[in-house]
Amino acid sequence: MSILVIAEHDNSSLKQATLNVVATAKAIGGDIDVLVAGENCGAVAEAAAKAEGVNKVLVADNAAYGHFLAENLGELVAEVGKGYSHILAAAGTTGKDFMPRVAALLDVAQVSDIMRVESEDTFVRPIYAGNAIATVKANDAIKVITVRPTAFDPVAAEGGSASVEQLDVVKDAGLSSFVNEELAKSDRPDLGSAGIVVSGGRGMQNGDNFKMLEQVADLLGAAVGASRAAVDAGFVPNDMQVGQTGKIVAPQLYIAVGISGAIQHLAGMSDSKVIVAINKDEEAPIFQVADYGLVADLFEAVPQLEEELKKVL
Amino acid sequence: MKVLVAVKRVIDYNVKVRVKPDNTGVDLANVKMAMNPFCEIAVEEAVRLKEKGVASEIVVVSIGPKAAQEQIRTALALGADRGIHIETDEEVQSLEAAKLLKSVVEKEEPKLVILGKQSIDSDNNQTGQMLAALTGMGQGTFASEVVVEGEKVNVTREIDGGLVTVALNLPAVVTTDLRLNEPRYASLPNIMKAKKKPLESMSPADLGVDIANRLSTLKVEAPASRQAGVKVADVAELVDKLKNEAKVI
Numbered sequence: 047m048s049i050l051v052i053a054e055h056d057n058s059s060l061k062q063a064t065l066n067v068v069a070t071a072k073a074i075g076g077d078i079d080v081l082v083a084g085e086n087c088g089a090v091a092e093a094a095a096k097a098e099g100v101n102k103v104l105v106a107d108n109a110a111y112g113h114f115l116a117e118n119l120g121e122l123v124a125e126v127g128k129g130y131s132h133i134l135a136a137a138g139t140t141g142k143d144f145m146p147r148v149a150a151l152l153d154v155a156q157v158s159d160i161m162r163v164e165s166e167d168t169f170v171r172p173i174y175a176g177n178a179i180a181t182v183k184a185n186d187a188i189k190v191i192t193v194r195p196t197a198f199d200p201v202a203a204e205g206g207s208a209s210v211e212q213l214d215v216v217k218d219a220g221l222s223s224f225v226n227e228e229l230a231k232s233d234r235p236d237l238g239s240a241g242i243v244v245s246g247g248r249g250m251q252n253g254d255n256f257k258m259l260e261q262v263a264d265l266l267g268a269a270v271g272a273s274r275a276a277v278d279a280g281f282v283p284n285d286m287q288v289g290q291t292g293k294i295v296a297p298q299l300y301i302a303v304g305i306s307g308a309i310q311h312l313a314g315m316s317d318s319k320v321i322v323a324i325n326k327d328e329e330a331p332i333f334q335v336a337d338y339g340l341v342a343d344l345f346e347a348v349p350q351l352e353e354e355l356k357k358v359l
Numbered sequence: 360m361k362v363l364v365a366v367k368r369v370i371d372y373n374v375k376v377r378v379k380p381d382n383t384g385v386d387l388a389n390v391k392m393a394m395n396p397f398c399e400i401a402v403e404e405a406v407r408l409k410e411k412g413v414a415s416e417i418v419v420v421s422i423g424p425k426a427a428q429e430q431i432r433t434a435l436a437l438g439a440d441r442g443i444h445i446e447t448d449e450e451v452q453s454l455e456a457a458k459l460l461k462s463v464v465e466k467e468e469p470k471l472v473i474l475g476k477q478s479i480d481s482d483n484n485q486t487g488q489m490l491a492a493l494t495g496m497g498q499g500t501f502a503s504e505v506v507v508e509g510e511k512v513n514v515t516r517e518i519d520g521g522l523v524t525v526a527l528n529l530p531a532v533v534t535t536d537l538r539l540n541e542p543r544y545a546s547l548p549n550i551m552k553a554k555k556k557p558l559e560s561m562s563p564a565d566l567g568v569d570i571a572n573r574l575s576t577l578k579v580e581a582p583a584s585r586q587a588g589v590k591v592a593d594v595a596e597l598v599d600k601l602k603n604e605a606k607v608i
Contacts, residue, residue: 115525116488117497139518143500146453146488155454155573158483168577173482177376178385181577221497222527225513229521236520242607266608284537285517290372290479291396292537299607309375316585320605322597328590337588337605340597350594358602 047076047166050127052119052135052145053094057084057112060093063136063239065200068097070193071134072201073163077101079130080208083122085112091210098201100208108216113224114140120147121217128152130188131166137192138238145192154186161197175290175313196239196296233264237286240269242299245288245315246281247273249304249325249344253281258348259303265355271295271315273305289314304344307332324348360470360507360529362405362414365460366398366434368427369480382578385480394430397475399437400535403542404505405473406438413507414471416440420463422456424448428558435553436545442558447570451563453481455570457489462566464494469530471512476501476534487534497527503538 049071054061064080071078080094083106091105104126110118123144127133133148135141137159149156161179162170168183169191184191230236237243244263246256256270263270271288272281288295290313300318305311307323307330315321316335323336326343333339340347370376370385371393377386394402408414419434420443421427431442445459464472477484491498499505499514503522506513507529515524517536545553563570591597601608 113523113525116500117491120488120492139501139516142484143488143498143516146485147492147498149485150454150457150489150492153454155452156483156485156489157574158485172582173579174370174376174385174480175482176582178378178579179582180579183575183577184573185575186573219497220528221495221531222525225524225526227518227521227523238519287537299601299605310372316582320601320607321585321588322601333590334587335585338597338600339588339590340594341590342594347594351598354594354598355608358598359608 047074047131049074049076049078049132049134050130051078051080052123052133052141053080053082053090054136054138054140055082055084055087055090057087058089060090062200063138063195064094065097065203066195066198067134067136067193068099068201069198070163071132072099073198074132074166076131079104081106081123081126083111083119085109095208095210096204096206098206100206103208103210104213105210106213106215110216110218115222115224116144116147117219117221118217119144120151121219122215123148124151125215125217126213128188132189132191134191134193136195141192145190149190152188152190154188154190155184156190156192157182157184158192159194160191161194175294176317177313235267235269237269237271237288237293237295241297242266242268243271243288243295243297244268244301244303245271245273245305246276246303247305248275248279250276250281256282262348262352262355265352265359273308273311275308302332303348305332306330307335360414361416361418361467362408363464363467363469363472364401364405364417364419364434364439365472365474366402366419366421366430367395367475367478368392368421368423368430369395369478372396372479378579378581382580384576384579392426394433395475395478397477397535399542400537400539401473401475402434402437402439403540404535407540408507409438418443418467418469420445420460422447422451422459431558432553433545435556436550437543441556444558444560445563445566446560447563449570450572451570452572452574453483453485454489454573455568456486457493458568459563459566459570460486460490461493462568464490471507471530472532474532474534476536487532491532496530496532498532499525499527500534501536502533503536505533505539
């Protein structure tokens with residue numbers, strides 16, 4: 047078996063998710079090559095070559111790949127990947143964008159967002175926002191797979207010595223072009239990949255009160271989220287929504303403040319390693335999934351939490 | 360220009376999903392079904408494009424059992440002009456759904472195809488991208504803004520860490536994210552009117568598409584259930600537990 051891992055990067059550095067995906071490839075077993083497609087991405091290729099367990103790094107360095115346009119990446123990966131038994135990428139917004147194109151061009155099914163490898167063709171993945179877990183067998187000759195990075199411990203970033211090979215395959219589909227991008231200026235981590243998330247619900251009463259959560263989040267290096275109830279009430283914009291129709295998160299620590307724990311919300315965060323709930327209603331369903339529950343008025347508890355954290359951090 | 364919108368019938372997002380005791384799937388008997396939330400956003404976007412004078416006709420298509428016509432009627436009540444129902448009781452996976460939609464695209468020749476980014480049942484997030492690849496179209500996935508200008512569409516996409524805007528040649532495929540719009544509710548008069556709008560039905564065989572599954576589901580299980588933990592007395596105890604017991608801060 048031979049596995050092609052598509053590196054996730056920003057043309058200057060390799061994203062850690064790539065190391066998680068290499069770990070997934072190791073779990074499947076076989077030779078592991080990494081494809082780095084980008085523009086002026088030599089440093090990324092060097093970093094990928096050092097990752098543990100990588101056999102060969104293939105580099106497609108061209109303006110056509112500089113902005114990771116799915117139309118161009120799809121054609122490139124389908125062309126390079128057709129000689130492999132498995133093609134893997136992280137299930138971030140880049141992988142989710144181009145991988146189904148790869149699968150369609152190769153006329154094979156894709157297995158999305160896998161969280162466990164059972165065998166070379168059988169994988170475990172969440173469905174219904176994690177409310178059910180499916181074991182699926184891929185019957186096509188080439189397995190196109192996106193991986194939930196947080197479900198696999200990363201391989202070591204150093205210690206490998208893979209060869210680096212330049213590819214001169216240029217695929218420019220001419221269907222799309224980059225206009226501009228607006229990356230979050232906030233120093234807070236992205237909600238979807240943050241190690242700690244602090245979320246507020248309807249109990250926050252208004253948008254201004256979310257500042258209390260932001261202060262706690264900044265102490266912890268956490269992202270700030272919200273329940274659908276808080277979004278629907280207009281407290282915060284809906285890109286902060288954690289839940290079945292919002293972001294699915296699985297941080298090391300999830301702190302739910304003033305959130306009752308509707309099904310829709312639990313579906314988006316119940317894979318978190320440790321859950322803390324602060325709510326004045328001791329009957330709130332959120333306490334049924336919380337590792338640590340504090341029955342308290344959040345307007346007293348959150349400022350106290352900030353003070354206590356300052357003492358220990 | 361003509362806009363094609365694909366919608367899917369799924370379990371209502373407020374329903375607690377239950378895994379069948381024999382682990383073959385999720386129990387759909389007597390469960391409230393609804394239009395996939397991301398598909399509602401797709402319909403709304405098409406209706407807004409029509410209200411702006413950008414779209415001239417909205418065709419809505421759904422693949423699924425007879426009852427999926429309810430979701431097509433909902434889309435018609437929201438402002439779509441006519442419906443296409445590809446009827447099958449079989450499970451249709453993403454690649455095959457994309458092939459069915461491709462044959463509809465070839466017949467209808469829409470300038471823009473709008474789909475939800477994923478359905479909240481199988482959570483695959485594949486069909487729109489696959490359709491775009493099979494039809495040789497560009498794609499704007501996870502859209503939070505769609506602006507049609509002449510023969511191009513600018514799509515602002517929600518990506519990890521921010522937003523990116525791409526320009527796509529028309530025809531193109533757009534898949535919707537949450538922030539694109541807030542869907543309206545259908546009014547009663549529009550629900551009545553929707554019953555008279557044309558709805559054409561066909562089978563996958565009529566379209567010449569083989570819908571045999573490429574992925575076999577071996578089993579479906581309930582996730583490991585979380586045990587309720589402990590109640591702490593105060594914030595100091597909470598911070599102490601997080602630091603010394605759970606070791607997460």
